Amino acid sequence: MTDADFCGPMLIEKRIDGTLVARDTMSSRIPSRAFDVSAGKHVVGARRVLINSNTGLTSYFVWPDTVVELAAGTSATRSLALYCS
Numbered sequence: 001m002t003d004a005d006f007c008g009p010m011l012i013e014k015r016i017d018g019t020l021v022a023r024d025t026m027s028s029r030i031p032s033r034a035f036d037v038s039a040g041k042h043v044v045g046a047r048r049v050l051i052n053s054n055t056g057l058t059s060y061f062v063w064p065d066t067v068v069e070l071a072a073g074t075s076a077t078r079s080l081a082l083y084c085s
Contacts, residue, residue: 014046037070046080
């Protein structure tokens with residue numbers, strides 16, 4: 001989920017262990033869906049996809065990866081820090 005108030009929908013790519021698992025449109029403080037993974041350490045990453053409507057060029061805002069260690073039957077939530085002006 002994003003932690004910013006008053007942000008419009010954003011296209012976010014989510015990765016687990018380097019593999020793209022979703023490309024979702026997210027809104028402020030609304031969690032995305034859950035992803036099942038095995039117990040153990042995992043690297044979780046995300047980036048915002050920005051497409052310039054005039055040029056069609058794509059750029060990205062990348063959040064630093066986070067390592068999570070999950071025991072069987074547990075879960076983790078990653079909140080993405082974001083400032084909207």
